[in-house]
Amino acid sequence: xxxxxxxxxxLSFLVFSFGASSVMAAEAPVKLGFVYIMxxxxxxxxxxxxxGAELAIDEINKGGGINGKKIEAFFEDSAxxxxxxxxxxxxxxxxxxxxxxxxxxxxxVASAVAPIMKELKTPLIITHAATPDVTGKxxxxxxxxxxxxxNQNMKMAAAIAADMKxxxxxxxxxxxxxxxxxxxxFEKYLREKKPDMGFVPVSDVAFAPMKTxxxxxxxxxVMSSKADGVLVSLWGGNLIDFVRQASDxxxxxxxxxxxxxxxxxxxxxxxxKDKMPEGLWVGTRYWFDGNDSPENKSFVQAxxxxxxxxxxxNAHGAYAAVKAFAAAASKAKxxxxxxxxxxxxGLSLTLPVGKVTxxxxxxxxxxxxxxxxxxxxxVMPIRILKxxxxxxxxxxxxxxxxxxxxxx
Amino acid sequence: xxxxxxxxxxxxxxxxxxxxxxxxxxxxxxxxGVLNFAHGSLFMLGAYMSMQLVRWVxxxxxxxxxxxxxxxxxxxxxxxxxxxxVYGRDVSFQxxxxxxxxxxxxxxxxxxxxPAHHVVNPPDILxxxxxxxxxxxxxxRLFLIAIGPALGLGLWAFFSYSRxxxxxxxxxxxxxxxxxxxxxAPILFTSVFGxxxxxxxxxxxLAAPHQSVGPAIGEHIIIESFIVVVIxxxxxxxxxxxxxxxxxxxxxxxxxxAPDFQMALPYILLAIxxxxxxxxxxGEES
Numbered sequence: 001x002x003x004x005x006x007x008x009x010x011l012s013f014l015v016f017s018f019g020a021s022s023v024m025a026a027e028a029p030v031k032l033g034f035v036y037i038m039x040x041x042x043x044x045x046x047x048x049x050x051x052g053a054e055l056a057i058d059e060i061n062k063g064g065g066i067n068g069k070k071i072e073a074f075f076e077d078s079a080x081x082x083x084x085x086x087x088x089x090x091x092x093x094x095x096x097x098x099x100x101x102x103x104x105x106x107x108x109v110a111s112a113v114a115p116i117m118k119e120l121k122t123p124l125i126i127t128h129a130a131t132p133d134v135t136g137k138x139x140x141x142x143x144x145x146x147x148x149x150x151n152q153n154m155k156m157a158a159a160i161a162a163d164m165k166x167x168x169x170x171x172x173x174x175x176x177x178x179x180x181x182x183x184x185x186f187e188k189y190l191r192e193k194k195p196d197m198g199f200v201p202v203s204d205v206a207f208a209p210m211k212t213x214x215x216x217x218x219x220x221x222v223m224s225s226k227a228d229g230v231l232v233s234l235w236g237g238n239l240i241d242f243v244r245q246a247s248d249x250x251x252x253x254x255x256x257x258x259x260x261x262x263x264x265x266x267x268x269x270x271x272x273k274d275k276m277p278e279g280l281w282v283g284t285r286y287w288f289d290g291n292d293s294p295e296n297k298s299f300v301q302a303x304x305x306x307x308x309x310x311x312x313x314n315a316h317g318a319y320a321a322v323k324a325f326a327a328a329a330s331k332a333k334x335x336x337x338x339x340x341x342x343x344x345x346g347l348s349l350t351l352p353v354g355k356v357t358x359x360x361x362x363x364x365x366x367x368x369x370x371x372x373x374x375x376x377x378x379v380m381p382i383r384i385l386k387x388x389x390x391x392x393x394x395x396x397x398x399x400x401x402x403x404x405x406x407x408x
Numbered sequence: 409x410x411x412x413x414x415x416x417x418x419x420x421x422x423x424x425x426x427x428x429x430x431x432x433x434x435x436x437x438x439x440x441g442v443l444n445f446a447h448g449s450l451f452m453l454g455a456y457m458s459m460q461l462v463r464w465v466x467x468x469x470x471x472x473x474x475x476x477x478x479x480x481x482x483x484x485x486x487x488x489x490x491x492x493x494v495y496g497r498d499v500s501f502q503x504x505x506x507x508x509x510x511x512x513x514x515x516x517x518x519x520x521x522x523p524a525h526h527v528v529n530p531p532d533i534l535x536x537x538x539x540x541x542x543x544x545x546x547x548x549r550l551f552l553i554a555i556g557p558a559l560g561l562g563l564w565a566f567f568s569y570s571r572x573x574x575x576x577x578x579x580x581x582x583x584x585x586x587x588x589x590x591x592x593a594p595i596l597f598t599s600v601f602g603x604x605x606x607x608x609x610x611x612x613x614l615a616a617p618h619q620s621v622g623p624a625i626g627e628h629i630i631i632e633s634f635i636v637v638v639i640x641x642x643x644x645x646x647x648x649x650x651x652x653x654x655x656x657x658x659x660x661x662x663x664x665x666a667p668d669f670q671m672a673l674p675y676i677l678l679a680i681x682x683x684x685x686x687x688x689x690x691g692e693e694s
Contacts (some may be wrong), residue, residue, distance in 0.1 A: 040624040043523030175671070207665065209671050211628040213619040214425075216418035217663035223543070224411035238526050240620045248546035250537065271525040271620065276647070 005384055029072040030065070030335050032057075032325065033092030034318065035085060035103040035113075036128075038077035042208075042238030044267040045105050045314045049127065050075055051317030053102065056322035059302075066329045069298065071322070075100060080105065080210075082112035087112040089113055093120045099335045100125065102321040103316070107131035107150075107178040117142035123341050125324060127317030128285070131177055131192055132185075135364035139405035144344050144363040146356065147285045147317045148396075151185055151403075152176070155396040156369050157231065157259050158189035160389065161197075166229025166257040168198035170256075172218050172242065173233035175207035182261060200227050208238070215242045219249050228256050235262040241269050243298050252277040259283070264372060266312035269382040276383045280374045285313035286353045287385060292368055296352040310382070320351045324358070362405035366393040411650035413418075413541045415660045421549040423656020424556025425615055428628055430636040430648040431470065431563060432607030438643025439580040439600045445506040448630025454479050454609025455625055457516055468531040468617065473477050476609035483605030487598050495597075503579075518623055525622035534617075548617055555614070564645050576600060580643070589647050635674050639681050641691025645667045650689060 032052055036046035057071045065071060074096045076088035085104070092098045100123040104110045110129035115138060117124045124143050126134060130150040134143055161169065169190065173179025187199050203223055206218035212361065219242075222230055233298050234242050239262065246252060262268075263282025288300045305309040310326045311319070324347060332343035346360040356367040372385025433447050457478050458471030486509060494501040529535065530548040537544035567573035579586040579596050587593050612626070619625070640647025654673055662670035663672055669676075681688060 037516070038523070040627075041525075041622050043518070043623050044525065047523050052593065203667065207667060208663070211624075213615075213625065213628055214418075214422045216421070216660070217415065217644075217660035219410060220418055220660075221415045221664045224414070236523055237620065237622050237624075239526070245546075245618075245622065248537065248548070250544045267524070271527055273527070275527055 001225050012208055016085060029070045030154060030329070031072050031074065031096060031098040032061075032098060033074045033076065033078050033089070033093070033098035033101045034315075034320065035078045035088055035109075036318075037080045037105045042080055042105060042235075045128070045236060045265075045312075046077065048267055048312045048315040049103065049105075049318040049394055051303070052311060052318035053322055055299075055315075056319040056326075058366050060322065060326050066326050066335065070105075076108050077105070078104065080107075080109065082109050082131045085109035086116055089116065089120070089124075093122050095138060098122070100325055100336065100340060102318060102325070103127055104129040105153035107181075110134050111138065111177065114138055114140060114143045118176075122337055123325075123344060125321040125344070128314050131181065133189060135362045135403065135405060139403070139407060141339055141361050141408060144358055144365075146320045146358070146365045147313070148367060150181055151398050152369055152396045153261055153283050153285075154182060154185035155189050155373050155398075156389075156391050157186055157261055157283060158193055159391070160371055161186070161190050161229060161231075161257070161259060162193040164229060164257045166225045166227075168200065169229040169231060170200035170205050170225055170227035171231040171233065172206045172208065172215075172222055172240060173231075174235070175209045179207050179233050181229065186231050193386055198227075200225055204393060208234070210238060212238065213241055215245050216249065217245050218242075219251055223249070223251060229259075230256055231259050231261065232263070233261045235265065236267070239263065239265075243268075243272060243277070244275060247275065247277060252280070256314075257281075263374070264385060265314070266310050267314070267383065270309060273382060274376070276374055278374050278376055278383070281371055282374055282385070283371050285369075286311075286316040287313070287370060287372065287388070288316075289384065290388070291354060293350070293352070293354070295350055299352040302407050309387075316352055320353065320356070324349060324356075331388070342389055345356050359397075359400065360406060361400040362403050363407075364397070364403070368393045369396055410573060411664070413436070414543065414545065415664060416657070417540075417549065417553065417658035418658035420556075420653070421552045421618075421651045421656075422659055423654075424552050425611060425618070426629065426632055426636055426655055427556050427560060427649055427652035428611035428614065428631040429608055429647065430640070430652055431560065432604035432611070433633055434637045434640070434643055434645070434648045435607070436601060436604035437637065439576055440597050442502050442506070442601070443502065444601075444604065446486075446509040446513060447604070447633070448626035449510045449517075450479055450483060450605045450608040451612040451615070452517060452626035453482070453513060454612025456521055456612075457609065457620045458613035458616050459526050459621045460521075462528050462616075468529070468534075471528075471616070472613045475613045476606045480602040480606035484598055487601040491601065492594065492597075502515075503530040514623070523623055525620040526617040527620055530617040534668065535539065538661075539673035552614060556652075559610075560645065560649050567645070632674060635678050637688075638678060639688055641688025644688065644692070646690055646692040647690030 016076040036049045038046040063274045078085040104126045105128045107129045114134040118140050128147040132151050170204050171183045206221045208218050260282045264284035326344040327349045328340050332339040348357040354368045356365050369391045370388050371389035374383040377384045436444050437636030454475050457475035461471040534548045536547050536553050540548050636651035658673045662673045
């Protein structure tokens with residue numbers, strides 16, 4: 001009896017799944033794979049990105065899809081680890097048969113994954129990871145980035161630092177390539193602007209492992225150095241812990257200038273709320289209140305209506321990548337991977353953040369950037385940016401010759 | 409000099425958090441012989457529970473008192489219905505089981521509270537800063553530094569002088585003999601496991617205002633706690649205390665003085681101890 005019922009169960013399951021797939025197979029969908037950090041201390045970034053992607057997919061599907069085909073999404077967790085990132089991307093391409101991969105938060109994952117895309121012959125649109133290498137010395141035909149990279153962000157940071165009172169700079173950052181490279185580029189660009197600026201030697205700056213939850217030792221190290229300017233490149237859960245502990249220890253007492261390179265992430269601002277000090281310069285890839293264009297207004301409105309929070313730069317990155325893929329597909333009138341790659345290269349489109357052009361020589365997006373100063377606003381649940389400083393994309397993007405990219 | 413003293417305070421406050429987690433781990437191991445992989449998840453659950461209670465009744469103290477109790481009750485149920493059936497079996501069953509509980513709790517926490525981080529404020533009386541060594545230092549960290557040794561001393565006195573403490577030690581030493589003279593070992597084990605969980609969750613509730621409450625909050629601290637327990641000697645309280653102090657100070661001075669291999673320092677120490685004195689600094693000869 002037991003056997004019969006289990007056979008019945010299995011049959012009904014088979015019938016059901018066949019039935020379901022035959023409905024979906026009516027029109028083969030466009031498949032997009034998304035890889036973000038969905039677990040661990042940086043998991044909010046993945047959640048925002050997923051929401052951004054789903055919003056874009058909804059909009060496109062409601063408008064008739066891509067070349068008449070609906071988009072189907074597959075989400076995978078990179079856990080912020082390079083080996084996991086490679087594994088889930090292979091799974092997306094070989095098992096799910098995705099037409100493109102979108103995502104990546106960590107520079108460590110991005111550096112490991114980019115070379116694999118050549119082998120998988122599948123387009124990858126990076127939306128958050130900022131290492132210059134993937135559109136620089138390790139650039140390749142299949143790898144694109146729709147968001148600002150580290151050089152661009154550090155050019156802005158250096159421009160702001162040049163106007164500050166601080167004469168000697170140091171840094172607190174995560175102890176992996178992102179933190180180290182941020183400091184390296186910041187020093188380089190600030191020296192170009194102000195040759196007499198002082199920098200603390202690299203042995204005396206503070207790089208904290210990503211799993212750190214107690215930053216007191218690093219805060220003490222920086223506070224007892226002679227630096228009066230601090231570049232903070234921590235992000236995610238690290239940045240939240242740092243800001244709280246640093247406030248307690250009197251770090252933000254006005255004796256030093258502080259730049260938070262990724263401080264305007266709404267993921268962080270929603271957690272900290274009024275615990276985020278006012279008057280700090282913070283960087284971002286996108287700010288929901290950054291411009292009044294109709295694209296931005298409708299994006300922010302739709303996102304706020306659906307998820308009840310303001311979109312973060314990571315939400316915008318995922319949204320932007322889906323829109324860019326759709327634009328490339330409709331330009332190519334195909335979702336063939338090689339044609340998408342050709343069509344993404346040099347693509348220009350208007351996104352909520354503004355006009356974005358993917359430079360064909362290195363596949364890096366040229367887009368305007370901004371930094372802002374944290375301020376409070378009684379009607380807003382989180383800190384706002386006031387005033388802001390806008391930068392023109394062309395001014396903050398290093399020339400192709402400087403990137404080290406040789407596109408094959 | 410000021411930098412040096414502040415580093416000592418930084419090291420002590422982190423060390424005392426480590427000590428609280430390690431105490432639970434070492435008690436459960438010392439008495440029951442169970443290496444509890446889920447200890448870090450119980451720490452995390454303590455932090456989330458206290459955060460939730462603070463949100464509901466907006467009192468840090470309510471969270472501090474009740475969150476560890478809830479977690480202890482849960483742990484008692486886990487011991488009674490999951491761990492107890494595998495005591496007789498190979499030790500790998502226990503390891504797998506506690507590992508499974510860890511995965512279950514970690515994902516459960518994410519299902520209930522989502523991936524976001526949460527901020528818990530210290531109570532007003534502990535929220536300020538204290539002028540010390542020419543700069544200011546958070547009162548809450550000084551509170552952590554004070555509460556660690558107090559709790560440690562209390563536990564030490566409990567195990568050394570109280571009747572219950574003596575019974576627990578007796579059962580740990582020779583379970584069969586203790587049962588023959590009338591100790592009800594199963595109940596004893598259940599309460600020890602619950603107590604270990606209470607300590608872990610207390611550590612979590614105390615850590616909540618010190619850092620933010622988010623997924624993976626327990627990951628880093630539990631690995632260091634395992635190192636503390638091995639360095640200090642499995643099952644030893646003074647060992648956990650000294651081990652936690654060493655690791656706390658290594659973390660703060662390592663970050664300042666040896667930034668390039670600061671991450672490796674605890675592991676180097678662990679290797680040295682395992683090579684030269686495998687039973688740990690305070691471990692007893694088996």
